[in-house]
Amino acid sequence: MGLESILFYYFAIVIVATAALAVSRRNPVYAVLFLLPCLVHIAGLWLFLGAEFLAAIQIIIYTGAIMVLYLFVIFILDLGSFRTKRIIHQQKSLAIAGGLALIVQLVVLTIASTFPGPFGPPQEVVSGGNTQAVGGVLYTDFLFPFELASLVLLVAIFGAVVLARKESEETSS
Amino acid sequence: MQESAILGYLPILIFFALAVAIGGGMVVVSTFLGRKNPNPEKISTYECGMVPFKDARQRFDVRFYLVAMLFILFDIEVVFLYPWAVLFTRFDPVIFGFVEMLLFIFVLLFGYIYVLRKGALDWS
């Protein structure tokens, strides 16, 4: 086993373990804090694919902005009342059975499948790093999805303002 | 080439390992070697300054959430700008590359003006 495999298994195990911990913690703040190493290590997996740009984005957006948002959401919730309650009531066994069936299916099918290998962006695009490769397809072949993304962000802006503005008005009045 | 991409980051990995070793080492060493004579005043949360008077786990104003949400949205916008700036001179009719980003920014600028106009960032 080379250094590379060791590194890969390190990243993979940390991701799975912290994700499991994040799901299983009763206290939401702990859950979010376990998500942090999970997201950082996913950036490590991007590096395995030579996707430096995506790794950087992963750190900037997820571990930077989205973690802050998660923490704010938790601060907005009234945690004192909800830490003691069990959220899932009777459906726990059903959920565990369904989840296990899904995991078994995913693992079995993934092991049984053969992957043709990584498909990079077209060769004429790649001259320089991953950033150029991403941009090279994003602003030419995927121009339409790119412009659509701006509309999705606009909807998110509307949503944030429409849904979050109510309480601020109530508290002020 | 694909396979060895990660090995280029070996120096950074070693750097991380050193950082953890030094930082963690200091804590470990001081736990073993340091002198400990605790008293109630010393182990209180704030040894000097204000006396804590209330549970810190209170609800925050929802406006924090709004600001964080808007921050993410415009953060993502900036992320889209970065590879575009790197590639700018290589777009074939450069003006098209310019226009496509102009459209993208226009939509989000509209969103920004909307946010300002709605007073979502007012803090009074």
Next chain:
Amino acid sequence: MLNILVPDFRVIAPELILVGTTFAIILWEMITRTRRHVGSVLLATVGTIIALAVTAGLSQLNISTFGDSVVLDPFASFFKMIFLLGLLLTIAISSRYIDEGEVREHAEYYALLILAVVGMMVLATGRELVTLFLGLELMSMSLYILAGIFKTDPRSNEASMKYFILGSFATGFMLFGMSYIYGMTGSTHLRVIGRVISENPGLLANKGLLLGLFMLLVGFAFKISAVPFHQWTPDVYEGAPTSVTAFMAAGPKAAAFAALIRVLMEALPQMKGDWELLFTILAVVTMTLANLVALSQDSVKRMLAYSSIAHVGYILIGFVASVGGHADRAFSAVMFYLLAYTFMNTGAFAILIFLTSRGFHAGHPWAPWQCSFFCSHWRGFPPRQVSQPSCLYSTLPSRGSTIFWSSSASLTARSPRIIISGSSSTCT
């Protein structure tokens, strides 16, 4: 050099008109700061009608642009017209209702309705997985917000929250499936995927592709609320404002069906054997369960929600029938069904809005008649049997057993509903 080609704007003309309308509505509200709805309603109606006219004018074209990632063909035009019709009906039933619900963000309400329709149009025209995904997100995000637009009503908040969490989960499944399909074929363009699969028959035996199909179908089954993935539907339909429910029950489902048909026919037609079985199971389970559960509901909105789930089951029969070699006839039956369903379902919810504010007794003398007219679609009033069973029976020899199962389930599942709707119309 990165060549950027000028796109053919005819392909996305209605979308551009609708986006322009959205900007106009928000801008109008920002400038006037009025609390009256008239401006928004007027702008939305005018924009929708223009988009409808443009769509009708371009409906004979068959062109694609943006590197074959968006396509305008009669199939897409038909769906676009369904969405615009649904939008027009929704705008018509909304203005009074939203005003009475004291929604101050009326401009955003109409803007989000229109942006959701833009997302649906992208779903009907997209010929590329990333485009389809973004169209789906645009549609879903708008709907999440619209479901919660009655901000003082806790059930509306719950509907929005539930829809958002479960919807994002389904989106995750769908993305997972898409990444597997990309990983197997090396492309996100539907037709390239189809070509790669037909050129490499070995891929069909590859379990990764099956897994991709499976996960993709989970995502779609959620969006159309087929039975094992329907749990969100009654709660969301009940909690959301009724005008939004009327909108949600028609257009977004039609859009998900459009995208599903395109993905299956253009990218994965070689996997017919796999998806035929899945759709047979989905159709039978959906029809049976939804109709039975609908009987025990005590809220009209919940019952209508289960009714819409049952309709999904009937529509899925078309997918099973398409395998037999008459795919075009099966899918044209599906499309006709969706058109009739959009009209009848929005009508049923419109009557519901009318009755909740007036009541049967004090209401208009025509209301009960209209109610039984719109409810008659449960009995299959628009003569879709004419189109659908004929296409079913034409495929009978080759696909006897599965068709038999799904169509007999359809008949048995429909019978209690016929009794119910029959008795409801005699009561009135």
